[in-house]
Amino acid sequence: HHRDSVIFGGRGMSLEETINTSNDYYRIQNKAVIYKKPTPIQIVKVDYPQRSQAVIREAYFRNASTTDYNGVYQGYYLDFEAKETTNKASFPLKNFHQHQVDHFQNCLAQQGICFTIMRFSSLERYFVTPASLLINYWSQQSQGRKSIPLKTIIETGYEVKAGFRPALDYLEAVDQLIAKTNLKNLGENHGSK
Amino acid sequence: HHRDSVIFGGRGMSLEETINTSNDYYRIQNKAVIYKKPTPIQIVKVDYPQRSQAVIREAYFRNASTTDYNGVYQGYYLDFEAKETTNKASFPLKNFHQHQVDHFQNCLAQQGICFTIMRFSSLERYFVTPASLLINYWSQQSQGRKSIPLKTIIETGYEVKAGFRPALDYLEAVDQLIAKTNLKNLGENHGSK
Numbered sequence: 001h002h003r004d005s006v007i008f009g010g011r012g013m014s015l016e017e018t019i020n021t022s023n024d025y026y027r028i029q030n031k032a033v034i035y036k037k038p039t040p041i042q043i044v045k046v047d048y049p050q051r052s053q054a055v056i057r058e059a060y061f062r063n064a065s066t067t068d069y070n071g072v073y074q075g076y077y078l079d080f081e082a083k084e085t086t087n088k089a090s091f092p093l094k095n096f097h098q099h100q101v102d103h104f105q106n107c108l109a110q111q112g113i114c115f116t117i118m119r120f121s122s123l124e125r126y127f128v129t130p131a132s133l134l135i136n137y138w139s140q141q142s143q144g145r146k147s148i149p150l151k152t153i154i155e156t157g158y159e160v161k162a163g164f165r166p167a168l169d170y171l172e173a174v175d176q177l178i179a180k181t182n183l184k185n186l187g188e189n190h191g192s193k
Numbered sequence: 194h195h196r197d198s199v200i201f202g203g204r205g206m207s208l209e210e211t212i213n214t215s216n217d218y219y220r221i222q223n224k225a226v227i228y229k230k231p232t233p234i235q236i237v238k239v240d241y242p243q244r245s246q247a248v249i250r251e252a253y254f255r256n257a258s259t260t261d262y263n264g265v266y267q268g269y270y271l272d273f274e275a276k277e278t279t280n281k282a283s284f285p286l287k288n289f290h291q292h293q294v295d296h297f298q299n300c301l302a303q304q305g306i307c308f309t310i311m312r313f314s315s316l317e318r319y320f321v322t323p324a325s326l327l328i329n330y331w332s333q334q335s336q337g338r339k340s341i342p343l344k345t346i347i348e349t350g351y352e353v354k355a356g357f358r359p360a361l362d363y364l365e366a367v368d369q370l371i372a373k374t375n376l377k378n379l380g381e382n383h384g385s386k
């Protein structure tokens with residue numbers, strides 16, 4: 001239906017737009033406070049023209065040391081990276097970077113809720129997968145395979161359907177991830193609610 | 194002593210440097226994962242010279258919608274803003290902005306641990322104060338006073354002494370803030386440890 005392609009979030013929007021509009025919706029609904037981090041830039045030269053705003057005239061992209069998104073949801077620290085592939089059977093590890101894996105490990109050690117949102121754009125399917133899945137495949141890639149099979153992602157992650165408001169209700173999947181994390185960490189910092 | 198002025202964090206370093214090096218230390222010690230957010234920039238024009246890195250040639254500062262720092266500490270979402278004044282008796286509210294106050298309120302509603310780090314640079318004293326103190330004074334400033342008295346900050350906040358490693362051990366104060374928050378929210382999401 002033509003209506004679908006206009007209304008439903010996933011289609012036509014980039015993954016980043018889909019997540020950003022979902023985050024806007026979550027904030028307006030007081031459901032969560034999650035932002036994409038700005039791109040880190042090293043500023044070298046700024047002009048201050050009279051009667052108009054400052055213009056950056058020379059600046060360079062710096063290497064990020066974290067993931068793209070973080071925030072707070074019902075007392076939980078959320079941290080995630082969003083990536084997409086046109087592959088149909090597996091998600092390539094080359095879409096991720098060492099600093100993202102390191103950051104996930106650091107945040108997991110602090111009991112953060114860490115995950116990836118993976119989009120298979122040819123299939124129009126989205127998955128929230130625990131960061132531990134990426135970490136496991138990442139650490140074995142020199143001996144093993146260079147991508148995570150879709151089959152494993154289906155088994156280990158949580159599928160999210162694109163919708164209207166929010167465009168991608170990934171917190172529904174995060175609820176399941178949190179429930180599973182709490183089962184494993186009974187008696188830890190976060191009690192069951 | 195001359196040695197103090199070289200070694201001790203607070204002196205000679207800007208407040209931002211003091212906090213950033215403390216965050217580096219906390220990360221290396223696996224104590225917490227806290228970063229300063231990059232300045233949000235709108236990039237208009239980028240040159241891609243041959244055989245060298247991309248250069249941003251036109252960009253503009255965008256308004257921030259959050260605070261400067263956030264991260265995760267023992268399962269808690271931390272969110273804070275760092276500000277300094279040369280005043281000796283009170284901290285001016287004009288150092289803060291509406292979007293920071295709004296962001297604190299949103300994060301508090303999600304059970305985040307929200308605070309300010311205030312530096313009285315003439316006194317070389319630092320305080321971690323709960324965001325609720327800023328919110329209270331902020332909301333009354335049209336009828337009331339335009340600054341928070343040092344006396345009130347001493348009573349309501351937690352003083353932190355500048356040191357060596359970390360340059361400013363503000364997590365010690367945050368521990369006290371968390372303990373007090375948990376006392377108020379018994380039975381909520383975070384149990385006592």
Ligand SMILES: [Mg+2]
Pocket residue numbers: 068081082083
């Ligand atoms: Mg990304």
Ligand SMILES: [Mg+2]
Pocket residue numbers: 261274275276
């Ligand atoms: Mg600031």
